[in-house]
Amino acid sequence: MKEPPHNRLTFKESMTEGKYLTTITKEDKIRYKKLSVEEKRKVLNDFNASTPQKDDKVSLFDYMKRTMLKHGLDEVTSITENAVLKNEPGKHIDSFMTRLSSFSTTKDGTTVFTYELINQNFVVIKILDEQLKQNKKIIEQNNEIISLLKQIANRGEM
Incomplete structure (x- = not known):
């Protein structure tokens, strides 16, 4: 499996990011935008893990x-x-x-x-x-x- 790029989020991660950004406040969005790509990945992975997946x-x-x-x-x-x-x-x-x-x-x-x-x-x-x-x-x-x-x-x- 390919290693994800270090300078940007993948398409799938960007889709998850869109879902995540709709669930947080403006202040949290500002803090999130300042994070590095790796930190964003960790936040998005945690968000995915906590979100129930539909059948x-x-x-x-x-x-x-x-x-x-x-x-x-x-x-x-x-x-x-x-x-x-x-x-x-x-x-x-x-x-x-x-x-x-x-x-x-x-x-x-x-x-x-x-x-x-x-x-x-x-x-x-x-x-x-x-x-x-x-x-x-x-x-x-x-x-x-x-x-x-x-x-x-x-x-x-x-």
Whole structure:
């Protein structure tokens, strides 16, 4: 592995530095800017060690939640959440560039068609998720009815 340059931070370290600088006060930023490159590396390594790392699948679902909210899927069941994660949809389903490309070139009708299919899929997901929620309610009601019938049967035996 290459040794990091001594006169500057690497690109990855600069990205971490940006995250770090958003978490500290103005006075701390002034002190941080006066540090040497090696001291900055130590501070950034400590910051990385103390920052919890997100799991890729969790962050993907967090991203997908924003897209799903746009399509009316605000509270999904765990079954639907697992189904979305297993299918691993692309991160750029609802991105600005995807929308721009669908309108910028009329030659590429497949992009518009694909986007319409994605919208239809979200409608189907919403319908199926609502069905799951209703099924859970029916199961709970059936369990209550069964317990009441058992109580009635026990009273009749007395």
